[in-house]
Amino acid sequence: MSTNRRAPGNDKGAQDSAYWFTRVNSGTASEHELKGYEKRLRNDPEFSKEQARMAEIWDIALDLESDAEVRAATTLAAEARPSNSQRSRSRIVQTVIATAATLLLVLGTVLFWPGSAVTPTAHHYTTNVGEQKTIHLDDGSILHLNSGTRIQVQLSKAYRQAELFSGEATFKVAADSKRPFEVHTQSGLTRVLGTTFNIEIIDQHAAQVSVLQGQVQVVAGNLDTLLIKNQSVRYDQAGLGSISPSSSDRIRSWHTGRIRFDDKPLKDILDEYNRYSAVKRYVDPRYEAIRFSGSFTLQDKDELIEAIEDAFGILTHTYAEKPHS
Amino acid sequence: MSTSLKKDQLQHIFIKSSGSLQSYLYHALGSREDSADLLHDCYVRLAKSKKPLASEDDTRAYLFTIAKNLVKDTFRKRTTRGYDRQLDVETAELQDNSPTPPEALEYYRLKKQVKAAILSMPETTRIIFGLKRYERLGNAEIASRLSISTRTVERKMVEAMALIRQHMDGDNVHK
Numbered sequence: 310m311s312t313n314r315r316a317p318g319n320d321k322g323a324q325d326s327a328y329w330f331t332r333v334n335s336g337t338a339s340e341h342e343l344k345g346y347e348k349r350l351r352n353d354p355e356f357s358k359e360q361a362r363m364a365e366i367w368d369i370a371l372d373l374e375s376d377a378e379v380r381a382a383t384t385l386a387a388e389a390r391p392s393n394s395q396r397s398r399s400r401i402v403q404t405v406i407a408t409a410a411t412l413l414l415v416l417g418t419v420l421f422w423p424g425s426a427v428t429p430t431a432h433h434y435t436t437n438v439g440e441q442k443t444i445h446l447d448d449g450s451i452l453h454l455n456s457g458t459r460i461q462v463q464l465s466k467a468y469r470q471a472e473l474f475s476g477e478a479t480f481k482v483a484a485d486s487k488r489p490f491e492v493h494t495q496s497g498l499t500r501v502l503g504t505t506f507n508i509e510i511i512d513q514h515a516a517q518v519s520v521l522q523g524q525v526q527v528v529a530g531n532l533d534t535l536l537i538k539n540q541s542v543r544y545d546q547a548g549l550g551s552i553s554p555s556s557s558d559r560i561r562s563w564h565t566g567r568i569r570f571d572d573k574p575l576k577d578i579l580d581e582y583n584r585y586s587a588v589k590r591y592v593d594p595r596y597e598a599i600r601f602s603g604s605f606t607l608q609d610k611d612e613l614i615e616a617i618e619d620a621f622g623i624l625t626h627t628y629a630e631k632p633h634s
Numbered sequence: 635m636s637t638s639l640k641k642d643q644l645q646h647i648f649i650k651s652s653g654s655l656q657s658y659l660y661h662a663l664g665s666r667e668d669s670a671d672l673l674h675d676c677y678v679r680l681a682k683s684k685k686p687l688a689s690e691d692d693t694r695a696y697l698f699t700i701a702k703n704l705v706k707d708t709f710r711k712r713t714t715r716g717y718d719r720q721l722d723v724e725t726a727e728l729q730d731n732s733p734t735p736p737e738a739l740e741y742y743r744l745k746k747q748v749k750a751a752i753l754s755m756p757e758t759t760r761i762i763f764g765l766k767r768y769e770r771l772g773n774a775e776i777a778s779r780l781s782i783s784t785r786t787v788e789r790k791m792v793e794a795m796a797l798i799r800q801h802m803d804g805d806n807v808h809k
Contacts, residue, residue, distance in 0.1 A: 320800065327795035330661065331788065335773055350664025354709060359799075361662035361705065365698070366798050368654035369741075369748045370767050372694070382753050383764025484656065484666060487770060504670060523670045524677060526649055535645050538674050 322359065330363035336487075435459045436476065438587045439607055441566060449483030450490065453564050455509075456585045456607075477509040477584075479521070479560060496546040497529030506536075507560045515545040519555030562604075569604040575617065579625070585610055590625045638686035639693065647693045648677055655701055662705045672704045695741035744802065751801035755794055762787055763794040 332338050333346055350357040373379045436442050436454045444452040448464055458476025463469075469490040471480070482490045482501045490501040492508055494516045499508060504523025510516050518527050519541040527534055530548035541555035559581075562569045568585070570578050576597035583589045585607055599621055605613035614625055639647070655676060659669035679700050680693075687693045752760065758780075765776045766787075773791070777784040 320796070323796040323799040324792065327792045327799060331791045331795055333661075334657075335788065335791075337773070347664035350661070351712070357662050357664060357709075361658055361702075362799065362802075363795060364654075364658040364661040365744070366748060366795065366802070367767075368658065368698075369745050370752065370763075370798070371654065372691075372745060373749055373752065374768050376749060379749055379752055380764070380768065383760050383768060385761055385765075484660075484670075523674060524652070535649055535677075537677055 326356075326359040326363055330360055330367070334367070336485075431461050431463045433459070433461050439585050439610075441563070441607065446483075448485060448488070451481040453479040453481075455479075455563055473508055473510060473516070475510050477507065477563075479505065479507040479564065481505045497527065497544045497549075500526040500528065507555075511543065515543060517541060517543045519557065519560060521555070521557055521560065567604050567606050570602055572600050572602050575599045575601060578613075578617070582610060582613060589628045590614060591628070592623060592625050596621065596623050638688055641681070644680060644687065644693060647690050648680055648697065651694050651697055652677075655697055658698065658701055659705065662701075663708060668708065672701065672708070675704055676700050691741060692738045695738040698741070699737045747802050748798055751798040752794075754801070755797055759790045759794050759797070762790045766791060 329346060333343065338346070350360060434442065434444050434452070434454060436456060436458045438457045440456060442454045444454065444462075446452065446462060446464060446469075448469060450469070452460070452462070452471075454460065455477040458478055459474040460471055460476075460478055461474070462471045467488065469482075469485070469488050471490070471492045473492055473494050480490065480492060480501065482504055492499045492501070494508065494510060496514055496516065499506065499518050501523075504525055505521040506523075506525050507519045507521065508516055509519075518525065518536060520536045520538055522538055524535055524537040527536055527542055527544060527549060529544035530546060532548040534542060534549055534552065536542055536552065539555050539557055540552050542552050543550040558569075568581055570581070574597060575592055578601060579590055579592065582605070601617060601620065603613060603616060618624060652673060656669050656673045659672045660666060663669055663672070676697055680697060683696075685696065687696055752763065755763065762776055762780070765771045765779065766773075771779070773784050773787045776787045780787075
């Protein structure tokens, strides 16, 4: 296979470069190999330039997917498509096909539909009110489940999919360009391109997606949008709300198990407390605007209530005592 | 089409390209975290850009130019002050020397070279390359489909990529 049209040193460089690129992209490289690879990339600018070049080639090759000549040449004769020679096909059709093909790569080859014939085992995870859990999935992704959450996860060779039924979860999705990670809720879906994001079920019909790192695509109704780091959007069956800054601090803080408030109105603080407590509390509406700073953990959350009551000389009530509604 | 693309069209192209871009950034930087961050920066810069982009190819070329500049910038920072992975987007902005026309040309040139290289591959190599890249099969699946060993598939893939790479050396004016 070696050619002699170039200096052997050059061939060797290309071999080495191609070896590492295909190795890492095969998905079978060990963690140890990857570490070594990454270290070399960081320390050897020539190598990293070459690897970037390889990635560029790999991308351009994909762009050639819509090229009839290339497709004909790379397809097994028995499987050759009859449409190769249809040069008269309108440009629009070609563009649509090219677009669809590229889209397919990003979205992965198979999108999962509930009830589809080959469905891998679904794993269910739940947390009680006041409980949090961290789940490590087989693909390397990590899920943080907040209080009162119910979620189902399915991983297959072609896709990764989760359905969030209630509560709130943060998804730290391991990058895998071949298998998108999709999170469905009652009213829409969030599609991930390797990133960290949070979804909170607001009620039966609405959810809030916040991106902590990278970006995601959110689809609801017949609308879709791209959401990037520190952005958040609320959606329901009718579609998407407008994009707002995400409350990344709040999300990061629940990951640590300690919920912090920095100069927040009592109303917000109690909403947050109620998320973690089976017994829901409220204060007289006149006091809702009083601001307070502090923190609580899931274990000592009632100390927060005591602190608030002491600090302001007011009482909180539980819902059973609430005079109206 | 001579009018420039709208914001949502650009966004769509970005979503489509982000897998490739992130892969590019990962292989250039050797860090998954850095590549996710820089991917985000690419998006921000595309969104902020006032560059009129007329086609999908132009946009992809532009995105890759942004990515390259960001990589360059990251390397410069790594060498000057060790591991500082926070990239200063403002500085990167200044380096952004209105890329599209020459970059797009470069992109088309590369595309032609890659195409020529694929067409010049030995048949088995070509087929394996196609199964991998266009049918998205894994090495093991390709091996069983063609009744060869996984090891051979791996070797042929290395050969294919090396061949394309060699095709890109030198010839600047061809075609």
